[in-house]
Amino acid sequence: MLQQLFSPSLLHALDLVGIFVFAISGALLAVRKNLDVFGIAVLAEATALGGGLFRDVVIGAVPPAAFTDLGYFVTPLLAVALVFFLHPHVERIQNAVNFFDAAGLGLFCVVGTAKAYDYGLSATASACLGLVTAVGGGVVRDVLANEVPSLLRWDRDLYAVPAMVGATMVALCIHFDALNAFTSSLAVVTAFVLRLLALRYHWRAPRAWQRRSTVREEE
Template sequence: MFQHLFNPSVQHTLDLIGIFVFAISGSLLAVRKNFDVFGIAVLAEITALGGGLLRDIIIGAVPPAAFTDLGYFTTPLVAALLVFFLHPEVERIQVGVNVFDAAGLGLFCVTGTVKAYDYGLGLTASAALGLATAVGGGVLRDVLANEVPSLLRWDRDLYAVPAMVGATMVVLCIRYDALTPLTSGLAVVTAFVLRLFAMRYHWRAPRAWHRRSTVREEESS
């Protein structure tokens, strides 16, 4: 019902851009962890496609889009090769990569929510899967790299919250019959801008009230 809010060719291009920058982040972590070329490729694929795979399996959209569109599967491999040979140069443009990553976050939280709703899920479940689409790959990346997922760390700038806001805007628009290309685009932009502000001003989620923890605090590098 809502899957064709955007022009299909434009949607496909945006998906590939989002997949590419997510794969770049996975590849860079693999390099920092001293993984070999196979490990770099695996982390690139998992980061880029993990959230969408999780969503598609849950909603029964099988085979998942990652395996029916060759572009979705090969784009992370291109990113992995780029980082394998040029990772010092890619590291130097990390700020630019982060901006595109924020754009991918905004896009995927919206498209993931819409697709879940089109497959019959309720509004709350659709929003949850929209969030999973946007951040699931990053969680899987960190787990495979033996890291505490950035999503769960207090010393990381807000990442899930912007995606939650974007997904919530979508389900509210569906609820009040106001979901259009314009309102969907507004949800994408809102999540994108919130993520940019979070990176710029280091916004973080609050920790437990009157917290008394003996765990050593690790400041972000």
């Protein structure tokens, strides 16, 4: 199915762009945590490849692409080099990083869903793995950095929800036999735009109804 939606060369190029941007977010967090160059590399690789590795292991696509294509491993290291030497400048273009991160989120949730379905999973299970593909690396990054994962925190702009919407759109298209290049691109764009709107207007998921917790809220 993936081959029908995207050409192999285009899919590979988009994959590498998404991996690069995700790696930058991991490397920047490592710098903020005052980690050394090895720590920066670990967080960058984990952020960039974590979601895809988990998906591939679950669906039996082994060895995962990250271990068979050198580009998947080297691309995060390029992001490490960029952040290591130029992190003050990279921090100043955070809006651009967020833009490409949102694009990677949209692409990965769609590609992850379609790939899972190609390996025999149901549409619902495929959507779940599409979500994991898009956000799993960020969860691994935050856990390694000893932080509550961003997608679980109420004070962070919506991240998982746009990916859920994109993956669900793909799953519905699969169910109704309507998945093609146009509908998959529409799912990518929808997740991408939702994430940008969440960043622009600080959309956040609601907390528990009539919440009365006395726990101190994190800044």
